[in-house]
Structure formats: C-alpha cells, structure tokens
Amino acid sequence: MSKNDHISLSELADEQSAILIKEPAILQDDQPSVLSTDDIDQPSLDILSHENLKISSNLAQNAIDRLATLSELDYELERTEIAKSLNNMSVRSLDKLVKKAKSKVASEFSKGSVVDTEPYAEPVTDITLVADQISQILDDHIACTDAVKVAATLWILMTWVILASHILPIAWINAPEKRCGKSTLLTLMSRMSKRSLSTSNITGSALFRSIEQYKPTLFIDEIDTFINDNEGIRGVLNAGHSRDNPYIIRCVGDDNEPVPFNVFGAKAISGIGRIPSTLIDRSIPLTLRRKMKSETKKRVRDLPEDVTNIIKSKLARWSDDNLQAVKDAKTVLPVTINDRAQDNWEILLKIASILGDDWLEQAYKACIEISGSDSEEPSSNEQLLSDIRTVFILTKANRLLSRDLLTELRRDPEMSWSTLNHGKPITLRQIAKRLSEFKISSKDIRAHDLHGNEVRGKGYDITDFEDAFSRYLS
Incomplete structure (x- = not known):
C-alpha cells in the first residue's frame, strides 16, 4: 500500500462488508437473514451500519502502517477521521501505535542503509x-x-x-x-x-x-x-x-x-x-x-x-588498532592559511603524518593550494568594505553622502551591488545594516556631492572606516 492511498471510513467499511456479505451473519433469533436480489445489488453500506461494523486487526494495521509514512501535517489532517474508522479508537491510542510503527520503519531503515563494517581479520600493517x-x-x-x-x-x-x-x-x-x-x-x-x-x-x-x-x-x-x-x-x-x-x-x-x-x-x-x-x-x-x-x-x-x-x-x-596513535599525532599547521582552515585541516594532516613523509608533503601542498586560494576570497561584507574604500579613492573624497556612496557602488559594473537582490540593486538600508556589523554608522556631515556642490546630509567619514579597513582588508 502506497503512502498516498487514503483509507476512508467508507472504504474500510466496504472491504469489511464485502466479506460479511459473502458469509451472511446469523441473527440473534438464530434465523437466517432474508435478503432479496435487490438488497444484494445495493451498496454494502446500505445494509451494514457504520456503528456496528468491526474493523479487522489486519486492516487496522495496514491503515496504521500507512499513517506512519505520512508527513507531520498530513498525519494531523487524517488522524481524527482514521481513529473513528478504527472502531472509534482514541486519538491518543492511535498516536502511540503510529509512533511504534514509525520506530519499526526507522529500525529497518537503519539496518538496511547504515551498516557497520566487519574489521579485517588480520592487522593492517601498512x-x-x-x-x-x-x-x-x-x-x-x-x-x-x-x-x-x-x-x-x-x-x-x-x-x-x-x-x-x-x-x-x-x-x-x-x-x-x-x-x-x-x-x-x-x-x-x-x-x-x-x-x-x-x-x-x-x-x-x-x-x-x-x-x-x-x-x-x-x-x-x-x-x-x-x-x-x-x-x-x-x-x-x-x-x-x-x-x-x-x-x-x-x-x-x-x-x-x-x-x-x-x-x-x-x-x-x-x-x-x-x-x-x-x-x-x-x-x-x-x-x-x-x-x-x-x-x-x-x-x-x-x-x-x-x-x-x-x-x-x-x-x-x-x-580499531590505531585510533590513539592518530589522536596523539602531532603536526605543524601551515601559517599561511586562516585559523578556521587550520582547524579543518588538522585531523587530515594528523592522518597524513601517520601515512608517512610522502603523504604528509602532499597533504601540506593540498592544504595550501585548496585553503590558501579559498581563504583569499572575501565574504560579502568584506567585499563591501573593499569596494567602499575603492569609492573613496576614486572620488578623492574623505566624506561621502550616503546617497552618493550608493550611486557609486551601483555604477561600477565590476562590483556586484547593482544586482545584489535577485537582479535588483543594494539599498541604503542594506548598506547601513552591513556596515553596522563593523560598528560603522552614518551621521550628519557636510560634504561635496558628486556635482561638486557643498551640501549637508547623512553620510560617512573615511576616518570611521580606518579600524575596519585595517582589521579586515590588510
């Protein structure tokens, strides 16, 4: 039964009724029930009431197994109706049975998909x-x-x-x-x-x-x-x-x-x-x-x-035989990569030292080639700092109005700020938010705008960037 097969009350009743019609029940006075041809041709739910219908354990288990495969939302949408159809089972009892079924499925999945490997019979000497x-x-x-x-x-x-x-x-x-x-x-x-x-x-x-x-x-x-x-x-x-x-x-x-x-x-x-x-x-x-x-x-x-x-x-x-040796291994980390890259490569370099000098030399080269080149690529915020420094240099200004800074960042096709937001340019609000991470904020300044006019307004002073430039761009 697939996870998308929905077992409704009527379907459960139909399946049970079909069995009961083939083997007519004996009434309480021990007299066989009299059914006309027309009665038999009618839908089974017209003959057997839902209230008196008893769902078999096999059919109930099938319903529970299907519920165990549903998403949390789909299960919530169905649990009350299915509980009623299962001989008016309480929802709490159904929850427990479904949880048990899920655990069984998870256990079977674990056994089949995540497997422990039997260690080699002899020690691995090389x-x-x-x-x-x-x-x-x-x-x-x-x-x-x-x-x-x-x-x-x-x-x-x-x-x-x-x-x-x-x-x-x-x-x-x-x-x-x-x-x-x-x-x-x-x-x-x-x-x-x-x-x-x-x-x-x-x-x-x-x-x-x-x-x-x-x-x-x-x-x-x-x-x-x-x-x-x-x-x-x-x-x-x-x-x-x-x-x-x-x-x-x-x-x-x-x-x-x-x-x-x-x-x-x-x-x-x-x-x-x-x-x-x-x-x-x-x-x-x-x-x-x-x-x-x-x-x-x-x-x-x-x-x-x-x-x-x-x-x-x-x-x-x-x-199994060398875990402690790997743990105790000492290695010198390349100083040319950043701290996080050193953390990432430490265990690999320890393993390489166990493998021998040739592997250790290859590992050092790989570390510097992979992490050295990757660490040179700045984050988005670092790139913004770098581009702002470029704008200050190109405009030969020590102060820039916020709107002029925004214009210059958007103008340069080599920068990414004109298409930052799914093809739309960066906003003043986004610039302010990113710069706040570096403790930089706009303030009221007097500066020359892009047309050379002296104006007052919100903007940035290059001195406010000196600490961030030194820490993140040097």
Whole structure:
C-alpha cells in the first residue's frame, strides 16, 4: 500500500462488508437473514451500519502502517477521521501505535542503509598501501587536481577515526557546471567511508534525527537546490562541525518538550556554485573540473563491490588498532592559511603524518593550494568594505553622502551591488545594516556631492572606516 492511498471510513467499511456479505451473519433469533436480489445489488453500506461494523486487526494495521509514512501535517489532517474508522479508537491510542510503527520503519531503515563494517581479520600493517589504493580509485574515475585527490583520500580515512578528532570538516564537492563528476566523487567517497548514508534531499528534522540515531557519515547530493533557503539545515550542518558545541535543541513529542540532539558527525555535500559562507568556513572545498574529451575515466558502476568492501574492512581494523596513535599525532599547521582552515585541516594532516613523509608533503601542498586560494576570497561584507574604500579613492573624497556612496557602488559594473537582490540593486538600508556589523554608522556631515556642490546630509567619514579597513582588508 502506497503512502498516498487514503483509507476512508467508507472504504474500510466496504472491504469489511464485502466479506460479511459473502458469509451472511446469523441473527440473534438464530434465523437466517432474508435478503432479496435487490438488497444484494445495493451498496454494502446500505445494509451494514457504520456503528456496528468491526474493523479487522489486519486492516487496522495496514491503515496504521500507512499513517506512519505520512508527513507531520498530513498525519494531523487524517488522524481524527482514521481513529473513528478504527472502531472509534482514541486519538491518543492511535498516536502511540503510529509512533511504534514509525520506530519499526526507522529500525529497518537503519539496518538496511547504515551498516557497520566487519574489521579485517588480520592487522593492517601498512595503511599507506590502502591510502594509495583509494587515491588510485579516485584518479581512475574523477577528473580533478592532485590536491583534491589527496584531500578526498584523507577525508575518507578521517571518517574511520572520528573519535580522534575535535573538528570534522565538511567535504564540499563543487563545480562550476554540470557533468564535472560531483555525484561520482560523492558516490565513491560514500562507498569507502564509515557508516555511509546517502541522500539527494533531506528536511531539517530528518537531518538531525538521522545524525542522532544512526551516527552516519552523511552524503548529501545536489545541496545547491535547497540549502540556501533552509536555515534549519544550515544550522544543523554548522553545529555538527565541532565538539565544542555539537547540540541543537528542538521541541518534540505531544508536550513539545525541548530535547537536545547531538549532530556532531562527518558530512559530505555536493552541488553547483556557492553555498552559504558559514558552511564554506567549515568546509574543505573539493572543486572538480569537466574531463577533456581526450581523458578516459572509468564508470563507478563497474567498480566491484568486493574491492571497496575490502578497503572498508581494512580501514575498520586499522582504526580499531590505531585510533590513539592518530589522536596523539602531532603536526605543524601551515601559517599561511586562516585559523578556521587550520582547524579543518588538522585531523587530515594528523592522518597524513601517520601515512608517512610522502603523504604528509602532499597533504601540506593540498592544504595550501585548496585553503590558501579559498581563504583569499572575501565574504560579502568584506567585499563591501573593499569596494567602499575603492569609492573613496576614486572620488578623492574623505566624506561621502550616503546617497552618493550608493550611486557609486551601483555604477561600477565590476562590483556586484547593482544586482545584489535577485537582479535588483543594494539599498541604503542594506548598506547601513552591513556596515553596522563593523560598528560603522552614518551621521550628519557636510560634504561635496558628486556635482561638486557643498551640501549637508547623512553620510560617512573615511576616518570611521580606518579600524575596519585595517582589521579586515590588510
């Protein structure tokens, strides 16, 4: 029975009535009931009253199982009617039965989709060979730089030693266009990571419940189609980055009791274009490129399951035997990347140090190439500061009226402020709000407007920007 099949009171009654018509009931005076041909041709609900109809347990269970698949809203719309149809069951009793059915479905899902790997029978004495094999598999299937290949390999190993890490960087698989192998890389990584759980879409509530219950390595494809408009999902992904504050609190149950959910865990996401800056800050970008026509790459579906299963088995055994060694590993973080990037790369560099000098050297190069270039890209607010500084320089002014600053920001086609709001230009209110983050606000000033006339009005003095320019643009 599909989740969209609605079982109404009449349908439940019809099914039960059909059975009773085939086997006529005996009346209380032990005399067979007399039914005319016309009576039998009539709809069954005209013969049997709803009040006397008894629903079988099998039919009731089917209805409950269907309710367990509904969204919270759909269930609320149906629960009262269905409770009445089930022999006038109380709504509270129905809620309990549906909750039990949902738990059963979730348990079956967990067993089938998030699976623990049996550790390899023998100790893995050379983990470097396993890492080399993973790197080669990525190279066989994906068109990417060596830096991306190294980072992806180390990230896969990271999922097996999560207990040794304080920070779990998000693997952000991205590309400028379609057909660059994002889904392929996501699939390959999921096939070699610990307790993988893959999805192409997910709600905020399903996200934090899945992480709490299954403790998976989560792989979310096509995240660009829904992440920017969903603050709930962004909040969960942000909170799951560090052990410092891994809990979110949500109200659940009939009484809406606040319940903490631990969302700390490894997550890989893929999509075209950019994602919110808070996620970028917590991610290691794995940027892919479309393969050349001359390049030949293998298909993932041709990669035998036995190959990746053995890799997972060896990683399971290695992590069991070497978790403390990874935790105790010491590494020097590159000083050329920012603090958050250092946090993100620390666990990967620890793993690389265990793999040996060659892998550690490759990891340092990958770290600087990926995070060094990414850290150079300013945030939206930093870009506004930079462009305002440019306006002051080009106008050779120390004071600017707010309206003139707005005009200059909109005028330059190299700046993004003329199309900031879905094709519409930035407003004075938005400028003021962004600058308030830097403790900068407009004030009454005397200045020359863009036509050279001396006027009074709301505006900005360049001296108010000196601290922000020094802190964020130097």
